[in-house]
Amino acid sequence: MRFALLIGIGVVIISGAHAQGRGAGRGEGRGGPPPTPKAGALYDITGYWVSVVTEDWRFRMVTPPKGVYTGITLNAEGRKIADAWDPAKDEAAGEQCKSYGAPATLRVPGRLRITWQDDQTLKMEADAGQQTRILHFDSAESGAGTWQGYSKATWEMVPVGRGVTPVGSLKVVTTRLKPGYLRKNGVPYSANAVLTEYLDRVNEPNGDAYLTVTTTVEDSTYLAQPFLTSSHYKKQPDSSGWRPSPCSAR
Amino acid sequence: MFSKMTRKMTVIALATVLLSAAFLFAQGLDFSGRTNQPAGMDLSGTWYPQPGQDSGLITASGALVEYGGIPLNEAGRLYALAWSPSRIQGRQHQCMGYVPPYTYNQPGNLRFWEERDPYTQRLLAIKHYWQISEGTRTIWLDDRPHPSPYAQHTWSGFSTGKYEGNTLTVATTHLKRGWIRANGMPQSDEATLVEHFIRHGDRITYLSVVNDPVYLAEPFSRTYTLVRNQKEPDAWLYACDDGEQILGRREDQAESYFWGRHPFLREFADKNHIPLLATLGGPETMYPDLLDKLKDPAAADKAAQSELIPSPGALHASRAGDSLRDGEIHALPVQGGLYMLVGDGGNVAVQVGEQGAMVVNTGAGQLSDKVIAAIRNLSERPIQFIVNTSFHPDFTGGNVKLRAAGYDPSVVGSFFSGQFADAGQGATIIGHLNVQVRLTALKTPSEGWPSDTFVQARRRKFHNGEAVEILYQPNAISDSDSIVHFRRSDVIVTGDIFSTVSYPRIDAKTGGSIQGEIQALNNILDRTVYKHDEEGGTMIIPGHGRVCDEWEVAEYRDMLAIIRDRVADLIRSAANLDQVKAARVTADYDDRYGAVSGAWTTDMFVEAVYNSLKNPPKTASVN
Numbered sequence: 057m058r059f060a061l062l063i064g065i066g067v068v069i070i071s072g073a074h075a076q077g078r079g080a081g082r083g084e085g086r087g088g089p090p091p092t093p094k095a096g097a098l099y100d101i102t103g104y105w106v107s108v109v110t111e112d113w114r115f116r117m118v119t120p121p122k123g124v125y126t127g128i129t130l131n132a133e134g135r136k137i138a139d140a141w142d143p144a145k146d147e148a149a150g151e152q153c154k155s156y157g158a159p160a161t162l163r164v165p166g167r168l169r170i171t172w173q174d175d176q177t178l179k180m181e182a183d184a185g186q187q188t189r190i191l192h193f194d195s196a197e198s199g200a201g202t203w204q205g206y207s208k209a210t211w212e213m214v215p216v217g218r219g220v221t222p223v224g225s226l227k228v229v230t231t232r233l234k235p236g237y238l239r240k241n242g243v244p245y246s247a248n249a250v251l252t253e254y255l256d257r258v259n260e261p262n263g264d265a266y267l268t269v270t271t272t273v274e275d276s277t278y279l280a281q282p283f284l285t286s287s288h289y290k291k292q293p294d295s296s297g298w299r300p301s302p303c304s305a306r
Numbered sequence: 307m308f309s310k311m312t313r314k315m316t317v318i319a320l321a322t323v324l325l326s327a328a329f330l331f332a333q334g335l336d337f338s339g340r341t342n343q344p345a346g347m348d349l350s351g352t353w354y355p356q357p358g359q360d361s362g363l364i365t366a367s368g369a370l371v372e373y374g375g376i377p378l379n380e381a382g383r384l385y386a387l388a389w390s391p392s393r394i395q396g397r398q399h400q401c402m403g404y405v406p407p408y409t410y411n412q413p414g415n416l417r418f419w420e421e422r423d424p425y426t427q428r429l430l431a432i433k434h435y436w437q438i439s440e441g442t443r444t445i446w447l448d449d450r451p452h453p454s455p456y457a458q459h460t461w462s463g464f465s466t467g468k469y470e471g472n473t474l475t476v477a478t479t480h481l482k483r484g485w486i487r488a489n490g491m492p493q494s495d496e497a498t499l500v501e502h503f504i505r506h507g508d509r510i511t512y513l514s515v516v517n518d519p520v521y522l523a524e525p526f527s528r529t530y531t532l533v534r535n536q537k538e539p540d541a542w543l544y545a546c547d548d549g550e551q552i553l554g555r556r557e558d559q560a561e562s563y564f565w566g567r568h569p570f571l572r573e574f575a576d577k578n579h580i581p582l583l584a585t586l587g588g589p590e591t592m593y594p595d596l597l598d599k600l601k602d603p604a605a606a607d608k609a610a611q612s613e614l615i616p617s618p619g620a621l622h623a624s625r626a627g628d629s630l631r632d633g634e635i636h637a638l639p640v641q642g643g644l645y646m647l648v649g650d651g652g653n654v655a656v657q658v659g660e661q662g663a664m665v666v667n668t669g670a671g672q673l674s675d676k677v678i679a680a681i682r683n684l685s686e687r688p689i690q691f692i693v694n695t696s697f698h699p700d701f702t703g704g705n706v707k708l709r710a711a712g713y714d715p716s717v718v719g720s721f722f723s724g725q726f727a728d729a730g731q732g733a734t735i736i737g738h739l740n741v742q743v744r745l746t747a748l749k750t751p752s753e754g755w756p757s758d759t760f761v762q763a764r765r766r767k768f769h770n771g772e773a774v775e776i777l778y779q780p781n782a783i784s785d786s787d788s789i790v791h792f793r794r795s796d797v798i799v800t801g802d803i804f805s806t807v808s809y810p811r812i813d814a815k816t817g818g819s820i821q822g823e824i825q826a827l828n829n830i831l832d833r834t835v836y837k838h839d840e841e842g843g844t845m846i847i848p849g850h851g852r853v854c855d856e857w858e859v860a861e862y863r864d865m866l867a868i869i870r871d872r873v874a875d876l877i878r879s880a881a882n883l884d885q886v887k888a889a890r891v892t893a894d895y896d897d898r899y900g901a902v903s904g905a906w907t908t909d910m911f912v913e914a915v916y917n918s919l920k921n922p923p924k925t926a927s928v929n
Contacts, residue, residue: 108592110528111359113375117596118580127358165594184594214344214471223471225506258473258502260515260525268504268529270511284356286511286529297595 092175093193098211098224099257105168105267105289116163119240119306128243134278141242143305153303156185157203157236159251159273163287167298185303191228201247205233226255246277265291347472347505349418352539355410356531368489369574373587376486382521383587384894387568389490392561398860401546403439403461403839405484405493407514410530412438415539439839440544445476452479456638456648456852459495461841474503483861494520496626508534519625520897523589557828560864564872565615583610616893623902635676640853641845642795643770647680651700655799655847656681657792659770662690666790666799671703678711688713693776694737694756695788695801697744705754709733734758738778740786779826781923785817791833798830799847804859806851809899811906812914819918820870827863831856865895873915883916
């Protein structure tokens with residue numbers, strides 16, 4: 057009897073201690089309320105960041121010619137839309153921002169200004185196209201589709217030991233998008249598109265810091281396969297170079 | 307059935323184990339041997355590079371003059387602009403391996419696996435194999451130091467890593483000269499690399515940051531995506547064997563475009579409606595501000611024209627490090643019975659075995675006592691033979707002391723030894739007759755002159771269980787050069803003919819020439835065999851610098867052939883020496899090999915090339 061009791065006590069101790077180790081640093085398992093997303097941020101994402109355009113340079117830094125869809129598995133319907141790309145028509149319709157929607161915003165060469173709007177909300181402003189993304193850590197809301205859609209954010213923590221600074225990624229899932237372009241030359245995404253992003257910060261030995269953006273666009277309306285990309289930004293010391301500019305359809 | 311006492315002890319022991327486990331878990335440790343690897347970060351398994359992003363740039367793709375987004379400096383841009391794709395067909399280029407991070411922009415499969423200590427199950431290293439060029443990489447996680455700066459460089463380099471949450475961060479040094487992209491954009495052998503493998507389920511986001519003091523103006527950062535294979539792939543090999551792809555091509559032919567004459571300069575730009583300036587690369591092409599520069603097409607095109615040729619102004623000095631001049635002698639094992647001693651002028655090669663040591667070259671003579679001590683650490687037997695590959699003081703300065711420290715038992719008791727009172731006293735110095743003639747003319751101490759000379763093209767010995775060939779190389783650095791091939795160890799000692807730290811010190815006044823130098827490098831390459839894809843196999847001990855294999859010799863040969871052709875081209879246009887120097891014919895290599903001061907400057911090298919082309923040496927020997 058005493059033997060079984062001792063084993064039971066041991067198991068309880070281990071379980072409790074292990075749970076504390078996994079949650080250390082964010083208030084979990086300590087009896088108090090969990091910290092707000094702002095207070096419990098896994099890293100400092102705020103400040104100015106400049107895009108380093110070294111991936112897909114020829115499709116991002118300049119507008120690729122019509123009909124160039126290299127690297128994107130459009131289905132027949134998507135190809136049909138892309139083949140009909142007419143920037144003049146977009147301008148006439150007041151839709152110059154079709155290539156600045158959430159699935160493309162962080163691929164547009166430019167700078168970001170990221171701030172905490174409140175304890176539950178991150179604000180991500182892009183100078184190119186003057187777009188603003190709002191990343192909500194609280195519950196979802198309803199509403200009509202917009203260029204930036206509705207973004208639900210969570211800190212995705214990697215289990216680490218007690219006493220170790222918690223680390224992980226910012227995960228953002230965006231829906232309710234207004235149809236737009238993945239690339240400026242008319243490669244489309246639909247209102248059904250779901251954008252999933254992971255944002256990670258890494259620090260270099262020389263003091264530089266990078267923000268990597270890992271993106272998946274799922275859109276069975278126009279894409280035969282999910283569209284996977286990765287991009288990155290470099291931390292800036294200040295607002296130098298921050299120059300808001302309107303959307304351009306060309 | 308437990309006895310009462312046994313049961314009590316068992317309860318106590320079990321309780322101790324459980325409480326200890328609880329303590330360890332509370333500290334964030336577990337028993338899996340993954341104390342530095344968070345859950346979910348095991349990379350083991352097979353992956354492939356996601357083919358969508360940058361899909362037009364994989365393998366030997368990427369258009370000529372497509373450098374946008376790469377922070378090339380002037381040397382990097384000029385190297386790329388001079389590069390002709392015809393060079394891929396050269397023998398040593400056909401099976402060239404790939405260096406990271408370019409490796410991750412390749413088609414084919416990747417496999418990661420773990421190496422664990424068999425006794426503690428601690429994670430020692432992440433191993434990594436990639437199908438393209440069949441490369442294998444080890445990322446050490448046990449905090450071991452990086453090797454000596456004079457150790458061999460490889461396609462994979464030497465990597466150490468650590469886990470930081472969901473990220474494996476890796477630092478890499480000792481990379482061979484490879485590609486940023488196989489359209490001519492080089493990554494130098496001085497480049498270092500920091501990589502971050504960030505795992506999100508079945509996807510790895512890979513961020514690399516290359517620091518290359520030779521060819522980049524600022525760190526080059528870039529991301530790729532690796533995706534986990536859903537089923538085990540069956541394609542893992544990459545068959546490559548070099549052959550003669552262009553019949554009749556000369557061995558000293560290295561195709562290149564002289565600056566300003568690139569036949570496909572605007573092809574990529576025009577096809578994609580991109581201003582030429584943007585396609586030439588440079589740090590500004592990585593950032594959004596480039597778009598402002600391109601708004602005025604005329605100004606952009608004018609700016610582009612100035613980037614197609616070397617900028618006027620001062621020559622550049624090498625940015626390569628050379629950090630082992632610390633007053634000490636450093637011994638590096640090379641292969642078989644061969645070691646390289648670094649620290650006293652020219653490199654000293656030491657062959658050890660059952661007989662006395664055979665030493666090739668003796669250094670500058672400033673640290674001879676330490677050189678002798680280092681040799682004694684390698685061989686219990688005295689130095690028996692010294693071979694001089696040159697008469698230059700960087701290689702013969704220690705002759706007197708090293709000879710005196712040695713002993714040659716092969717001459718003691720022979721028929722004629724009685725005629726010499728000092729028979730067997732000291733090592734026997736072997737060298738081409740011209741070494742002796744030049745040292746005599748320089749009035750160096752006679753005790754340091756070769757006593758065993760030869761005039762034929764090949765002198766041979768069998769020593770320490772292997773064949774040793776000493777091969778005369780006429781009119782290379784001077785009229786006195788030899789290379790030494792240790793055939794069983796498969797190591798070639800090149801003397802001053804090959805260096806990883808400077809342009810060759812061609813001494814036209816003593817019979818050196820660019821033609822003879824290139825021929826000597828080709829003679830070395832005629833004897834080398836790589837183990838796999840331009841790596842390993844025959845190892846090279848250069849006159850100065852680090853241990854190499856044939857890849858570095860081929861690169862050096864190509865560089866000299868290209869510079870020779872540029873100077874010859876200018877001579878055909880009636881350019882004089884000053885005009886050749888003003889053309890900066892070495893601008894794409896100066897950041898790696900150049901010097902603006904010291905005993906051997908870039909100007910002196912160009913002058914030697916010019917003079918030996920204007921007045922080629924007529925004889926191979928002073929005799």
